[in-house]
Amino acid sequence: MARVGGRNAFIAWVVGIGCAATLGALAFLALPLLPASVSWVGATVDRPTEQPVAADPLGGNEGGTPAECDQLYGEALWASLRFSDGAVLTPSKDAPTTTATALVSALQPQVQLTCSWKADAGTVATTFATVATDAGAIAASALPGSGFACEAREQRTRCTRTDGDLTETIETGGGLWLSTSETTWHPAGYTDNVAAQLWPE
Template sequence: MRSRSLAAVVLIAGALVLAGCDALPSDTPSPTASESSPGPTPSGSSTVAPSPTAEAGFTLPDSCDALYSPAMLEELNSTNPPLNDPGITIYATENVAALEILTSGVPTLRCSWGAAGSPGLVTNVSIVSSDQSSTLLDAFTSSGMACETLGAGTVCRIEQQTIDRNDNIVTIGEAHYLQGDGWVATHWVGFSPDGYTEDIVATLWP
């Protein structure tokens, strides 16, 4: 529902803490959709920092449109536009270890769906080293995420319902996919299309 406040939900979620998921340190406020934060890569663009594993096989898409199948892209555009609203500045994860890697300068394409103050999601597609990939998988499993095989990689998820300041029940969660030197991270608040991560995996790793 558009009346739900994405910023409000993220602030409340930061206070309640995702079950089984690392919380941000108490002196580090959880970013919201309506406030700027230095970590995320500008929407729809990739970092220019070179990756030592760039030759390992995974290549960042040229644009956010290239993340999805035509059917999923049509669904996203019709159900929760716009793509890359500049007011959406939340991170693609709230897991502390994953956030450190995400904000370390790894090559990343950042994409978001939804308007500031509304339900939406953020996805980062990044290139990581083998050590970073192992660190991520350890962080996800140790924080209580449910992990399973998907394609030739591993997908880990966590989801929880919380209540926003208007007493609405809202679902928040994360999904992470690791394959080779590729990492797809998605954080959502009140908007999680069926088969979203699976569609990205099938598109980027056909």
């Protein structure tokens, strides 16, 4: 390296070593933030590109009734489910997961979408289907005998049953069916959030 006149090599070395030490100290201080930064970048890149579409049972929304699992959830709940530890979503058109098999046989819900989640905390399965418009009245009279507690909501009937770690919810109204089975995993506000996509109040 060519020397520049008027500069002291010793001072240059001292300054250079000082700069290297400063950079090393900054890198050492930044290390604890590295996992959080990587997680944040991954979450940002993997974020859904489309906003969940709220379903309108009357068909007024551009997207109509849900065709994909993300359309069954509000944005906050969708993100919470996706980023839960070990969460895996399996969409299908499987029959409703419920102990109320007699009601399913009687009403014969036409399954449009089943969203089954499995995570470290447990499992959650939700089925969206179409049924006869009088399904709510039938459910309200049939399910209490199976341990369900039923109540009338504005546009629907909601029946809920809890047995240990299992919580089941069946909602019907306006020709729509929504059933959820939660085993050990009970995401906060799940039932109300999903129902609001079908029956906005």
